[in-house]
Amino acid sequence: MIAEKKRTQREFDSESRKFGKISILSNVRDDPETVYNFYKQREEIEQAFDAMKNELENDKSYLSDDDSLRGYFFVSFLSLYLYYSIFILIRAADLTSKLSVKDVLLKFSKVYRIARGSRETLSEIPSSVEKIDRSLGTNIFPKNL
8 A cells, every 4th residue: 555655654554553463373484474375375275165065066975885985076076176277267367257167157058069960060159158268268169070
């Protein structure tokens, strides 16, 4: 705020007493800024678990044998990986205020691959889907199959 000339140094110093403090106890022998950045990365991990539970609905497993449970966690891992791959594309295109991962998946799900004998084509690709595809740079809808 000082660099933006919204506050003077004196105003900042007097208000800084209200900021609060955070104490972090860590066994990492690194500078405080690095330790704080590790702490902040926890938020990203918590967001990943939140996405897995809420967006992907992967919080319930009613499986009894080990192989089924391993398969469940493998599919959960893949879905979370794809979710964050799409999220990274949205963030890189600076579209987080306009699109969510759920929106992208819903829009892309409107395109179907149609097989007629030995010939395969895509269903009609809506212009909104083409626009999202171009914006994200995915190019997953080829002109020719």
